[in-house]
Amino acid sequence: MIELLLRLLCAGLFILGAAFLVRRRELLAMLIGLELMINAANLMIVRTALARGDAHGLAAALIVIAAAAAEAAVGVALILALYRDFAEPEAEEIRELQG
Amino acid sequence: MGVMLLTWLWCAPALASALIAALPSRRLARAAALMASAGILAYALYLGRPLFDQTSLAILEMPFPASAFGIRYTLALDGLSFSLCALTALLTLLSLAASWKSESSQGFWSCFLALEAALMGVFLSRDLFWFYVFWDLALVPMFFIIGLWGSEGRRKAAYKFFLYTAAGSLCLLLGLLSLVVLHQRVTGIWTWDMAELALSPGPGRHAPWIFALLFIGFGVKVPVFPLHNWLPEAHTEAPAAGSALLAGSMLKMGVFGILRVLLPVFPMQCWRYLPWLGTLAVINILYGAFCAMAQKDLKRLVAFTSVSHMGFCLLGIASMTNVGLQGASLQMINHGLSTGGLFLLVGMLYERTHRRGIEDFGALAEKAPSFTFFFGFILLSSIGLPGLNGFVGELLSLLGMAQSYFPLALLASMGAILAAAYGLPAFQKVFWAPAGPGSVSEKVMDLDLREQLILSTLCLLILWLGLSPGTLLRLLQPTASLLARPV
Amino acid sequence: MGAPLALIAGPLSACAGLVLVLLLGLRKDHPAPHNPFIERCAAMACTAIGLFFLLNAPEAARTELLRADGWSRCWQALFHLATLGLLATIPLKGERPLILALASLAGLDFLASADNLLMLFVSLELMSLPVYLLVWGLLPSRKSLEAGIKYFLTGAAASALFLFGLALQYSASGSFSLHGERSADSALGFALMCAAALFKTGIVPFQFWLPDVYEASEPELAGWMSTALKAAGLLLLARLLFASPAVPAALWLSPLAALSMLLGNILALRQQNLRRLLAYSSIAHAGALAAALCAWTREPHAAPAVIFSYLSAYLFMNFGGFLGLRLTGALCVQDLSGLGRRAPLRSAFLALMLLSLAGLPPTLGFLAKLYVFLDLLQAGDKFLAAALALSSLIGLGYYLGLVRRMYMDEPAAAAEQPPICSRMAHSLIAVLCALACMLGGLYPSMSTDIGSVLAAPAAEGSVR
């Protein structure tokens, strides 16, 4: 039961995160979506680790959290730079490169 | 390793090409190119001595051991290769001599020698890998020759030439590779050697496909009927020397490939498809002739006659008889001489007037009698007047077909009628008819000594081959009798 | 010492270089833009030392995370070689790009020897995170920022896909080993991870970021990315393919490969920006590589060597191609008009690279393509072979179009001609690339020779 629930939650979070990327046009919202996706994965890892009593999974979760933090930092830095230099934090606005 | 005599035959022009590209002055480059090509011709003839003496049937050179996938650098010079190499060397020399006055840069001369190197490589290689390398390599200098030194439409023509023939090359590549891979799969031996792949058991049920791929690959170069339409444009736009070499040597690559690869590997298929191949050949002959008949541009006309003449090569091959194959081989040489000569002549006309239209000229016979003589002579060779070389090749090809399948020979011989129908009116219009209002005939000076020498060489060869083709046929015979269908 | 050295020689040298550059950067405190020559040399020296160790460390070794053998060493050597080129040529206004490149190199090295999904994920992150910053930072402009953000967002999404796949595989097998237990979850997991790998390689529905990013980056960086990062993606793909449950690659990879080859070349036909054009061409080349990978799953014999030969050939010719863009200073197609007369040597170099990319004999590119053809035909994959042939033809269309433009078009007005870059390092590397492309093509046993080095892992079956 718990398994099913958690799987539902993981899938839901992951798909919602993807939906952020597909449908939201604010870059920061897309970042939020990314965090959701990572969290979904992390939840899955932790659940497995705890269910199997496997310390490797926990270590992995910790490492993933750190990596996600690094990624988020880079993302925020990029978006802020765009805002600061060009004041356009929208996906729709950055379309200079195309074709 | 030895001295690698044959390797030098393609290495020498390659090196000369690189050297000439680096020379500081145009005049120096020109002289060097001419000397180099003369030297290469002499060297080629020197190499062919044992073949002439009939002390050996072929010279083989395999200096290196086999490498990955059984690729092995192997060169062989037999009668067929030798005659094509000599033809290439000769045409290069004559074409370069004919463009002596062009103020082209070093690149021009360099490109021609590079082209010569690639062509020599094609005619010498016995290893399919190297064959293909040279085959494709030949496109590059020709691309530049057309694209850089051609006439107005050169950019498009060069592009079209390259892409069209490269499409054929890719088919060829696929076919060759399938052949090699299938051979390996069946026999367990990696080999790219043409001789070893002959009658390969590899293709099996895939044979029709591989045959088709190879045929398309070679056919584009020949060119075979529906795949011919790169040729008129390339010929028309190329500089005279370029079209001479393109027609004279490059088209031969296709026929050479058919003789060297397609026939030995797929004799059964060839026999089975004989009526179809023959039909294609006949279509080539008649189609080229009909198209030539309607042309208003001299160079385009000559280009279409090429299509028609190469049809005779194909006809001889399709007959799969000893005589027909010899005829096809001979026709290659003949076509090289006569069409090469015609292109040079049209080029000389273009050099003087920058016009090529039939309507642009008239009454040249009065202005330029020796020009008229040479043009008429080579034209007669091209339309197959007996006593000149063109006739011998056509006769043997037709005879071969007559031995295998007479109705096709009958149809093909209509080409001889059409030849008169396209060649002579153009000749009459340009040389006999009074000059029209827009004519540029006044600008035409008669040939100077250099040009007369070039053309006399060709004419002498034409006459010699017409009256005594035996010498050359002896060289070509071993290949032909090897490939002929046993009676 | 031998065994651990074999394991971490690559990343260690990269990290050492990174630290060295950081330390050297401390000696002066002014942040003004400058060209840090010493730092560049230090970074290159460390990378070269790493390369040296890699080539001279014959032992095979493995830990829980990593394993070192001929296979991983070869890839690491490739990465080091590419990075050396990047480090030597990248234009600098501070030492930060060096640090980022070295960090990414460390990630690449880890990726090559990783034997553990978690390690793969972390190295993937370590490989790509600095590149987002490099793309953004090297050419600080709106375009580069836009490319950086696009790359980041899509790249992070790919990482998330990988991560979720990893979690699924973990839940299926209870370990992060590549060769764990199989279950329904791992089917999903491998699909997700493969998607991430395809993203890094730039295979068709995952390729959209690639032209944008290449267009906005410096040519050297784009050249490096198209070789090193693409190779990494392919490596990842290969790993997953041979660890994954038995889903035949023909089912999903071959259509995608064919699509990449064709679409990449077709899209490149109409490009005006040269970097974008080369980006599309690199998509097509990735398709060819993926095709070779498909053949690998059917015909395991020669394929690793084939893929590696293709990649090393591609390293020379594509890096050379981008270098040619830098050397000629050409940005868009029009800039090439009449270049042949203005800068004969440079345009000859660029033309050689383009013809090599087009796969014309006797260049290295031809040999690479020939191997792939052979491989495909050996595997009996006629469909892919035909697609490759067709795409080569289309590719020839634009490569040749560029050559034609260089030599057969009238030059633009003098004012509009782009300036020509003349740096020693560029010229030197260009000469190297040209030599490799010309002579390599005449050396048909390249693949078997590489194969003999790679043979060890292939025989052991670790890759499979």
Added chain:
Amino acid sequence: MMTQYAALGVVAIPACALLVGNLFFHGRWASRMHLPMILSCLLVSLCSLFLAWEVHSGMPLLDAALRPWISLNGCMDSFGLRIDALSVSVLAMVAVVSTLIHVYASAYMQGDPGYGRFFLYFHFFFLSMVGLLVSNSYLQLYIFWEGVGLSSFLLIGFWRHKESARAAAWKAFLVNRIGDVGFLLAVLLMLRYFGTTRFEVVFRLAGELPPGIAALIAGLLFWGACAKSAQFPLHVWLPDAMEGPTPVSALMHAATMVTAGVFLLARSMPLFAHAPQVMSAMRAIGLLTALAAAIVAATQKDLKRILAYSTISQLGFMVLALGAGNVLAAVFHLITHGFFKALLFLCAGGVIFALHDSLHGATSASVDDAGGLSGRLPILTGAFLIGALSLAGLPPFSGFFSKDLVLESVFSSRPLAVLSLLTAAGSSFYIFRMWLLAFLGDRSLQRGPSSPVHAPGLRMKVPILSLAVLSAAGGMLGAPLAAMLGAPAPSLDLHVSAWALGSALLGFGAAWRACMSRPDFDWDWRKRAGAFERACGRDFGWQDFTDGFARAMKECADVIADAWENRRWDPFTESLADSCVGLGEQACALCRGRVNEYAAWMFLGTLLLIFAWVLRWVSCF
């Protein structure tokens, strides 16, 4: 030994003369080009007469291979010489007549800007014909056969500024090519079945051929001969060929070109013996041609055209004789025809030369332009009369004997006999009509010119007179010729001679009645039956048909080259490339630079991968 040298000399001397003329007679010397040529002709005549004498006195057949040409496993041919009765008899006639025409031409062409070139071509014509006669294989014969075609092309188009001359030259070459292809195919078949085309081998083995093949070969050879000897349906080039200078016409009609076809047929008789169907076709075609051409000749006005149709008609007689298997008759008629036709042409040329001033540059004259010349050109009048009498077949002129032989050979069949007698009457009619109108007619009625006429010079008179003598006395050659050919000596069959004589006289009477008794008859008749006259002028529509066919071919070429090659196929191949670029444009619509879309595509791709995997996984269970 002597005979071999003489035989070789027959070919070698003209070749040397050509070489010498080509190399040395340039510039000022071009006007002396006739010297080496006439000398060579004389030498060849001597050689050939010597050979004829030798053959007559019983020299065995000379058949020598000189040098190999194409040798494929020894199955092909060499260059060689064959001197036998047939070749030597025709050769002697050709050489002598050509010599005379050469002499005549040197005067006739005096002052023409292309004088040197003319003699080169002219002599090349001669060389080709001589080579053709002494060939010992079909293949070698074919070489010279084409050489004859080429030189006729050059000579008919000699006045190259004239549109009509160019067209006629092309037409001659083309039609001859059409015939040549038949010959070529016959050669191919011979090579296929015998491995060689040497006469002796071919004739020896001909009996062993499958019956259909023998007929095919014979038919193809006949087709080739039809073109050269201007038999229906390939005769269309000959009337137009009058565009060349008159000596060319004389040479072509008397000695070189048209005789080649008859010679080929005579030569191939052993082969034709195995193809009776072809023989009957030859009879039919020969007779049809003879009759039709005679009718057409009777309606023509142009001097040279009348003679041209007359040639066609006479050639029809020869083919008729050959079809009946009578080689002697054909060859004999060939020789006498050579004499009197050359004579007639030279006379016509003399008339044209004489009327030069009033023709305003035209190169031919009609009977209208001439008329009533007898007073001013007595020699020509007399010589022409001799030629006409000979052609009409009145004794004792040469034509009488040869025509008699021809009629004799077909007399056994009533329809053939009637028709050929009718033709003989027709010949008599048209030639006397021509003579009467041109030389005796009333000037005033014929609106003839009154400007002064040029009397022919010595160099024109001598050939004319010599030929007149030959035409008059050529009948004596019958017996030696028969002896040489191994046929029974011709003896006059009085029955046949009477009929022949009667028909000739009938023709003469009709001509006299038409032209002299009512001088305006000719013109009234023209007005009344204009349609018939036009039809005759176009060979009863056959010319229209062939012209239409040529036009259709040209249009066909235009359609292929333009409508198909240039407008369809070429653009199609190019559009393949363009469509690739177009596809790129379409695909670019997908890359609009929106990062959301990138992500969407990525997820879509991932989903597809998942589907592949899941499907696979599910299908495992």
Added chain:
Amino acid sequence: MVTLAVAVCAVAALASAGLAFFSKNLYSSAFCLLAVLLQVALLFCLLGSTLLGLLQLLVYAGGIMVLIVAAVTAVGPESGNAKALGPSRAHAWALLALCAVPTAFFLIAARHCAPSLPPAAMLEKSMARLLFNEYALLTEAVGLLVLVASLSVLKEQHD
């Protein structure tokens, strides 16, 4: 009991994620994200790893959320113009519909999962040991990653 708590948390997390997606205001999106993160941390605790829960709280709520909120503050919560973008709504729904199959597969796969064991003791301790022994290199690599990330921030300051 735990199941119920997990269920509540899960539903809450999903709901707040949905809210985040549909709210037009970036602030509220960020706060909804915070809620999701908190629920996930809670879930970690509920499932048996308090340490990870705390870390999640620290890193995400304390680090990442601060970053995001700061960024939102800098950028402004309202979206600018509201042009249609990217894939249309229909396409997005289609994509979502396609997701249904793998999701179902994923949920059904729960049956094949290994039965859960009782929580092992000392799990977190062995995790720590792992991080500094077998996974040492991994830790190093992540350290490098963080270094790179911090460089990006430094870059911000430099330029």
